[in-house]
Amino acid sequence: MRILILGGDGYLGWPTALRFSARGHEVAVVDNFNRRRWVEGAGSNSLTPIADLDTRIATWEELSGKRIAAHVGPIEDGDFIDGVVAEFLPDAVVHYGQQASAPYSMISRQTAVETQYANTIGNLNLLFALRDHVPEAHLVKLGTMGEYGQPNIDIEEGYIEISHKGRSDRLPYPKLPGSLYHCSKVHDSTNIHFACRTWGLRATDLNQGVVYGIETEETVSDERLITRFDYDEMFGTVLNRFCVQAVIGHPLTVYGEGHQTRSFLNIRDTLACVEIAALNPADAGEFRVFNQFTEQFSVMELAELVKEAGAHLGYEVEIRHYDNPRVEKEEHYYNAVNSNLLDLGLEPRLLGEELVESILGILDRYKERAAEGAIDPRTRWNPGRPTAAQA
Amino acid sequence: MRILILGGDGYLGWPTALRFSARGHEVAVVDNFNRRRWVEGAGSNSLTPIADLDTRIATWEELSGKRIAAHVGPIEDGDFIDGVVAEFLPDAVVHYGQQASAPYSMISRQTAVETQYANTIGNLNLLFALRDHVPEAHLVKLGTMGEYGQPNIDIEEGYIEISHKGRSDRLPYPKLPGSLYHCSKVHDSTNIHFACRTWGLRATDLNQGVVYGIETEETVSDERLITRFDYDEMFGTVLNRFCVQAVIGHPLTVYGEGHQTRSFLNIRDTLACVEIAALNPADAGEFRVFNQFTEQFSVMELAELVKEAGAHLGYEVEIRHYDNPRVEKEEHYYNAVNSNLLDLGLEPRLLGEELVESILGILDRYKERAAEGAIDPRTRWNPGRPTAAQA
Numbered sequence: 001m002r003i004l005i006l007g008g009d010g011y012l013g014w015p016t017a018l019r020f021s022a023r024g025h026e027v028a029v030v031d032n033f034n035r036r037r038w039v040e041g042a043g044s045n046s047l048t049p050i051a052d053l054d055t056r057i058a059t060w061e062e063l064s065g066k067r068i069a070a071h072v073g074p075i076e077d078g079d080f081i082d083g084v085v086a087e088f089l090p091d092a093v094v095h096y097g098q099q100a101s102a103p104y105s106m107i108s109r110q111t112a113v114e115t116q117y118a119n120t121i122g123n124l125n126l127l128f129a130l131r132d133h134v135p136e137a138h139l140v141k142l143g144t145m146g147e148y149g150q151p152n153i154d155i156e157e158g159y160i161e162i163s164h165k166g167r168s169d170r171l172p173y174p175k176l177p178g179s180l181y182h183c184s185k186v187h188d189s190t191n192i193h194f195a196c197r198t199w200g201l202r203a204t205d206l207n208q209g210v211v212y213g214i215e216t217e218e219t220v221s222d223e224r225l226i227t228r229f230d231y232d233e234m235f236g237t238v239l240n241r242f243c244v245q246a247v248i249g250h251p252l253t254v255y256g257e258g259h260q261t262r263s264f265l266n267i268r269d270t271l272a273c274v275e276i277a278a279l280n281p282a283d284a285g286e287f288r289v290f291n292q293f294t295e296q297f298s299v300m301e302l303a304e305l306v307k308e309a310g311a312h313l314g315y316e317v318e319i320r321h322y323d324n325p326r327v328e329k330e331e332h333y334y335n336a337v338n339s340n341l342l343d344l345g346l347e348p349r350l351l352g353e354e355l356v357e358s359i360l361g362i363l364d365r366y367k368e369r370a371a372e373g374a375i376d377p378r379t380r381w382n383p384g385r386p387t388a389a390q391a
Numbered sequence: 392m393r394i395l396i397l398g399g400d401g402y403l404g405w406p407t408a409l410r411f412s413a414r415g416h417e418v419a420v421v422d423n424f425n426r427r428r429w430v431e432g433a434g435s436n437s438l439t440p441i442a443d444l445d446t447r448i449a450t451w452e453e454l455s456g457k458r459i460a461a462h463v464g465p466i467e468d469g470d471f472i473d474g475v476v477a478e479f480l481p482d483a484v485v486h487y488g489q490q491a492s493a494p495y496s497m498i499s500r501q502t503a504v505e506t507q508y509a510n511t512i513g514n515l516n517l518l519f520a521l522r523d524h525v526p527e528a529h530l531v532k533l534g535t536m537g538e539y540g541q542p543n544i545d546i547e548e549g550y551i552e553i554s555h556k557g558r559s560d561r562l563p564y565p566k567l568p569g570s571l572y573h574c575s576k577v578h579d580s581t582n583i584h585f586a587c588r589t590w591g592l593r594a595t596d597l598n599q600g601v602v603y604g605i606e607t608e609e610t611v612s613d614e615r616l617i618t619r620f621d622y623d624e625m626f627g628t629v630l631n632r633f634c635v636q637a638v639i640g641h642p643l644t645v646y647g648e649g650h651q652t653r654s655f656l657n658i659r660d661t662l663a664c665v666e667i668a669a670l671n672p673a674d675a676g677e678f679r680v681f682n683q684f685t686e687q688f689s690v691m692e693l694a695e696l697v698k699e700a701g702a703h704l705g706y707e708v709e710i711r712h713y714d715n716p717r718v719e720k721e722e723h724y725y726n727a728v729n730s731n732l733l734d735l736g737l738e739p740r741l742l743g744e745e746l747v748e749s750i751l752g753i754l755d756r757y758k759e760r761a762a763e764g765a766i767d768p769r770t771r772w773n774p775g776r777p778t779a780a781q782a
Contacts, residue, residue: 183585
């Protein structure tokens with residue numbers, strides 16, 4: 001297959017490119033390096049010393065003999081992404097190319113607009129490019145479990161059968177997104193669903209849980225292939241953040257009571273899920289939704305797990321409760337269905353102490369690189385009315 | 392009250408401004424005249440000879456002694472709308488300031504992006520301005536019944552109680568928007584709901600049906616106050632289009648069989664609804680949704696009504712079926728709830744032959760202005776793959 005990966009320089013995009021390339025697919029990546037810039041702008045960095053994209057691609061070619069094509073540019077530029085799609089004529093597009101940080105989207109009007117513009121307009125440009133050049137191609141779009149929020153009923157996969165006043169219909173599952181970033185992903189789902197209904201495009205929306213982990217089958221073969229690893233309050237996801245905090249001796253930053261429950265998966269399972277989706281495309285006109293996670297945990301369960309794993313390796317890990325900077329429920333019902341990917345053959349790698357210990361061991365090599373000032377939570381969901389001086 | 396009206400130069404915005412001003416409220420309007428430009432760009436015009444905004448405002452002051460303030464600029468410019476809100480400090484904002492044509496949003500990637508950018512980013516800028524300067528103000532946002540699409544169950548007002556696997560919750564009503572314009576309104580609802588939950592803003596989303604009619608209590612007093620009246624395939628709504636077609640002797644352009652059922656209301660009822668909403672604000676943190684329509688009709692029912700009313704006035708009206716340029720169901724269940732506004736006191740003006748005859752009588756005065764070339768449907772929802780020459 002010819003597979004185009006948007007966001008192919010990122011935490012998940014780069015390992016995904018390697019995975020498909022290793023399996024013999026023809027791979028091209030698109031990126032504009034915004035993630036690198038945003039993280040630098042937040043006073044942070046990738047804990048892992050990532051090579052630039054050219055070096056990554058050259059290294060992979062040296063090791064595997066396989067060539068990955070690169071297109072550098074923003075998908076918000078409709079002519080750019082139209083040109084890439086028209087030239088490469090992909091069979092599948094895996095779309096990770098978005099601003100993916102909830103806190104970043106909540107800093108200010110400017111970052112909120114930047115997020116919704118980059119994500120929603122970029123995705124809309126992509127839909128037109130697919131319609132006009134490869135209407136049979138399969139869009140594999142990364143969504144997020146955070147689109148659903150925490151409803152008081154079980155979370156189904158994208159749709160729910162509703163019986164109401166003696167009639168019934170299968171309708172899009174209602175969404176309660178938890179940040180303006182999550183709102184942008186809901187917008188994308190709405191637009192993609194419309195494009196499938198109206199233009200007959202085929203798409204799979206992977207509503208992904210929180211990803212953790214660092215190594216994949218291909219990235220371990222050479223340090224120049226290592227993927228990025230974010231740990232700051234803005235771009236680090238919770239378990240990855242906790243792991244870095246443990247190895248550098250920073251208290252684990254639990255927001256509020258830590259009873260918030262979310263869904264999680266290993267980075268290796270992300271790659272397996274994306275591959276399963278790509279190899280089993282949606283039908284023409286079908287907007288298919290998979291909930292892409294393997295397990296559910298509360299934040300405190302993760303903190304306790306990291307504390308115990310850390311203790312075995314000789315780290316003294318403190319768990320500290322911070323005033324919750326987010327507006328979110330700390331006590332809530334949470335139960336999500338995830339059978340679609342399991343039915344297609346996903347074999348989950350479950351989280352345990354051993355796995356956390358292995359992550360801590362890898363991170364220990366790079367702990368001197370950590371920018372400790374970027375770790376404590378500062379981005380407040382509701383900053384209140386600005387003071388006269390700020391206004 | 393201090394009432395800020397976005398889109399205050401438009402079909403509904405201008406009469407709304409007059410209405411609130413006549414009732415003694417302090418009114419300011421915002422517009423960037425994009426609607427005038429878009430309609431011109433489509434090779435059409437307002438059938439009514441509308442004055443420019445300065446003349447309208449001067450005329451109103453001359454007649455009523457009341458001054459309406461005007462701010463000219465695009466709300467996509469966050470600093471502009473922030474400045475207007477900070478200066479005027481409204482108690483309520485009535486937001487009509489959007490690209491409101493479904494066909495326009497479906498012409499091309501460029502018009503689709505323009506629509507979603509203007510609507511979603513403009514509205515997002517407004518939410519930040521409210522948060523930062525007037526968090527107690529009430530946002531009255533014009534949504535559309537078209538956000539719901541045509542589900543096989545009754546359409547409730549914004550939310551639905553769902554029982555599922557032994558639990559239940561009241562969740563946002565699922566949406567099946569019918570164009571990229573309608574998608575943009577769904578995006579707005581998602582963002583506004585989030586802002587209410589997170590920042591405690593108060594908002595009412597008026598999911599409006601298709602508006603018809605031309606005169607309101609205030610616009611009839613002087614021809615310089617007349618509101619715009621669109622009739623082209625892009626910016627004209629169905630009943631208004633049919634009325635112009637009848638007086639100029641053009642066949643009524645029924646798309647497909649014409650069994651599509653939609654909800655409708657008189658322009659005078661739009662003003663009554665917006666006033667009711669403004670005088671009964673939502674609670675802090677509440678995202679309230681009203682379905683703003685008074686009756687449901689199929690397209691063929693409207694065509695027959697116009698044909699009969701026309702016959703009484705001596706017009707020979709032909710009903711013609713055109714290949715449907717839209718991707719939509721022509722046979723479907725449709726039943727929507729609209730009790731919230733009725734409960735607050737709305738007294739509907741129902742559609743009948745007499746009313747249509749009165750509209751035809753007014754339009755007859757201006758029929759020489761009609762650009763007949765802009766009437767037939769050309770904008771296709773699914774244009775198919777471009778030919779080599781177009782690509």
